[in-house]
Amino acid sequence: MNVLRTSKIGEMGEEMACDFLRSRGHQILDRNWRAGHLELDIVSEAADGLHFVEVKARTAPATTSVSDQVSPLKQKRISAAALQYLNKNKLAGREVFFDIVSVLFDGGHTVVRYFPQAWIPMYV
Secondary structure (H helix, E strand, C coil): CCHHHHHHHHHHHHHHHHHHHCCCCCCCEEEEEEEECCCEEEEEECEEEEEEEEEEECCCCCCCCCCHHHHHHHHHHHHHHHHHHHHCCCCCCEEEEEEEEEEEEEEEEEEEEEEEEECCCCCC
């Protein structure tokens, strides 16, 4: 798969993830937020708190599970980015959640799956 196509799949997946989250009462606060080499795909707010959402967009057939795609190292990087986001925006003390939205494109059919509280970081 070439980089341009992969980038387009990622953009479409993030847009679908945002639509999905909005349909469940989330307000999208930020997308593709960066702090140096760290990145957060989506930051949203819902009635229960702030959600840091990693988006995994893929085309079928998917050969790895979503949990395998968000390795412990990736979780650590997202958690570090979230800590910087909280500090920069003076949101320390807020309830936070780390979620995954998986978007699978299978021809004309798209499957969106939500994994709330996919992991609990050690230091946020």
